[in-house]
Amino acid sequence: MSLYGGLRVRNVGKVYDPEGIHVVALQDISLDIAPGEFCVVVGPSGCGKTTLLNIIAGFDTLTSGEIDMDGSTLTAPGRRLSPGADRMVVFQHGALFPWKTVLWNVTCGPVLQGRLPRAEAEAQARALLAGTGLAGIEGQYPGELSSGMRRRVELVRALMNDPKVLLLDEPFRALDALTRSVMHEHLLKLYDLARKTVFFITHDLEEAIFLADRVVVMTTRPGRVKKVIRVDLPRPRDYRILTSLRYGQLEEEALEAIHEEALKAFETGERELA
Amino acid sequence: MLRMVRSTALWRGLGGIALFIALWEAASLLKLPFLRFVPAPHILFASVVETIQTQAYWSAVVISARRVVIGYLIGVALGVPIGLAFGVSRVFKGLFFPVFETLRPIPPLAWVPLSILLWPTMEQTVISVIFLGSYFTVVINVLGGVETVDLRYVRAAFSMGASRWQVFWRVVLPATSPSIFTGMAVAMGLTWEIVVAAEMVSSIGSGQTGLGAMMWQAYVGGVIPLIITAMVSIGLAGLLFSALIWQIGAFATRWRRLV
Numbered sequence: 115m116s117l118y119g120g121l122r123v124r125n126v127g128k129v130y131d132p133e134g135i136h137v138v139a140l141q142d143i144s145l146d147i148a149p150g151e152f153c154v155v156v157g158p159s160g161c162g163k164t165t166l167l168n169i170i171a172g173f174d175t176l177t178s179g180e181i182d183m184d185g186s187t188l189t190a191p192g193r194r195l196s197p198g199a200d201r202m203v204v205f206q207h208g209a210l211f212p213w214k215t216v217l218w219n220v221t222c223g224p225v226l227q228g229r230l231p232r233a234e235a236e237a238q239a240r241a242l243l244a245g246t247g248l249a250g251i252e253g254q255y256p257g258e259l260s261s262g263m264r265r266r267v268e269l270v271r272a273l274m275n276d277p278k279v280l281l282l283d284e285p286f287r288a289l290d291a292l293t294r295s296v297m298h299e300h301l302l303k304l305y306d307l308a309r310k311t312v313f314f315i316t317h318d319l320e321e322a323i324f325l326a327d328r329v330v331v332m333t334t335r336p337g338r339v340k341k342v343i344r345v346d347l348p349r350p351r352d353y354r355i356l357t358s359l360r361y362g363q364l365e366e367e368a369l370e371a372i373h374e375e376a377l378k379a380f381e382t383g384e385r386e387l388a
Numbered sequence: 389m390l391r392m393v394r395s396t397a398l399w400r401g402l403g404g405i406a407l408f409i410a411l412w413e414a415a416s417l418l419k420l421p422f423l424r425f426v427p428a429p430h431i432l433f434a435s436v437v438e439t440i441q442t443q444a445y446w447s448a449v450v451i452s453a454r455r456v457v458i459g460y461l462i463g464v465a466l467g468v469p470i471g472l473a474f475g476v477s478r479v480f481k482g483l484f485f486p487v488f489e490t491l492r493p494i495p496p497l498a499w500v501p502l503s504i505l506l507w508p509t510m511e512q513t514v515i516s517v518i519f520l521g522s523y524f525t526v527v528i529n530v531l532g533g534v535e536t537v538d539l540r541y542v543r544a545a546f547s548m549g550a551s552r553w554q555v556f557w558r559v560v561l562p563a564t565s566p567s568i569f570t571g572m573a574v575a576m577g578l579t580w581e582i583v584v585a586a587e588m589v590s591s592i593g594s595g596q597t598g599l600g601a602m603m604w605q606a607y608v609g610g611v612i613p614l615i616i617t618a619m620v621s622i623g624l625a626g627l628l629f630s631a632l633i634w635q636i637g638a639f640a641t642r643w644r645r646l647v
Binding site (some may be wrong): 172173201214227254257271273275 | 538540541543544545546547548549550551552559562563565625641643644645647
């Protein structure tokens with residue numbers, strides 16, 4: 115288990131345009147994520163889960179509450195947090211630089227930061243790519259790879275930054291179901307390898323339970339924590355776990371909570387915020 | 389299969405050109421009202437062959453090309469950094485963009501009279517007008533490029549600990565490069581339009597004889613074959629120069645073909 119990357123979200127709130135239309139995106143969110151924990155946030159579109167991730171990443175600010183990492187304050191109202199490699203983000207639609215090769219993409223974090231000399235970063239990247247079944251594509255451009263392959267490269271790139279927390283914003287949303295299930299096992303393999311704290315956002319319940327140590331169900335806007343479900347399925351996991359009795363129980367429990375919120379979201383016709 | 393499709397298109401194109409020339413030849417034989425003064429293709433062809441063997445013709449080509457290249461290169465050299473600056477700096481854009489947008493709609497040729505008065509030589513006048521035409525085109529394209537850089541790439545770079553300077557060089561600039569080359573190619577197309585008109589207006593009296601001035605002199609002398617030779621030469625030169633820029637752009641941003 116890693117020692118770093120513990121996140122403490124305390125009474126976090128986010129209001130967009132407080133003077134004008136006053137949209138409450140997040141309301142009194144409190145969460146404790148242990149170092150090395152795999153935490154998945156599930157919620158209907160527009161529940162503010164991406165907002166929460168953006169706040170932790172430093173792309174957005176909060177309006178109340180506080181977020182700590184490893185005991186020191188990360189962000190609080192009026193305190194600008196800049197994005198950094200300790201909180202590496204993997205985006206919904208992927209953000210590999212199409213004008214650079216896979217190797218450059220994967221090594222750019224440590225090289226740009228000046229943390230590793232290029233040769234060393236490349237050696238590390240080659241090893242990590244090979245270790246995850248991606249050997250031989252170093253010289254290719256992202257445009258030459260399949261979308262599933264690109265996502266795997268992107269996860270490797272994220273890990274190369276040696277973040278304390280990995281922030282994943284629905285990273286597999288655009289993939290087809292078959293590719294996605296392969297990606298889940300790939301991600302878990304990486305997770306078992308590095309045991310980084312993972313903050314993962316999705317609206318796919320199966321994905322959430324399959325991956326998580328803990329599933330946090332959020333309410334529709336204003337986003338609050340509705341339910342926290344501890345997933346006690348043993349690791350390492352593979353797809354067979356999806357047919358186990360325990361998985362079924364967990365899914366039922368989560369489904370009940372999320373369905374209620376999905377209905378509410380559907381009825382109010384909420385659209386994704388930011 | 390591909391070769392057959394290709395050759396069909398090729399033959400169709402050649403056939404079209406042949407048909408056009410045949411109709412033209414027929415029209416001058418029949419002495420149709422408007423085409424009476426236009427020389428028949430075989431006369432024109434003989435005249436073209438004669439013209440392109442003279443030194444005067446090639447020196448006119450070189451003089452115009454030189455003006456185009458100098459004005460264009462200055463336009464690109466200033467336009468790219470200023471377009472980038474408009475795109476990345478809110479302060480810079482706030483200060484200077486209004487002035488830029490006021491001047492931009494003025495057609496390059498409208499600058500000619502003022503340029504003649506401001507610049508000591510005709511050479512500088514023509515080059516400065518070419519510069520203006522390419523400069524405004526490049527700036528506006530580069531700015532558009534910077535403003536549409538996908539935020540994901542910028543955020544990803546910041547998320548990996550890149551500095552603002554690194555984000556500019558490693559992300560904003562490569563992501564903008566397709567727009568830079570588009571602006572450069574469009575500007576190149578414009579410069580040949582401008583050089584001819586600028587030369588026709590300003591080179592009477594003094595200055596070296598470019599293709600535009602050559603055409604004007606042919607007009608004054610009533611030499612229709614020479615006018616047409618100059619016209620076709622300008623068209624071809626513009627085509628070649630633009631094609632060159634497109635090619636360079638396509639090579640420099642060849643990663644795009646994969647996306």
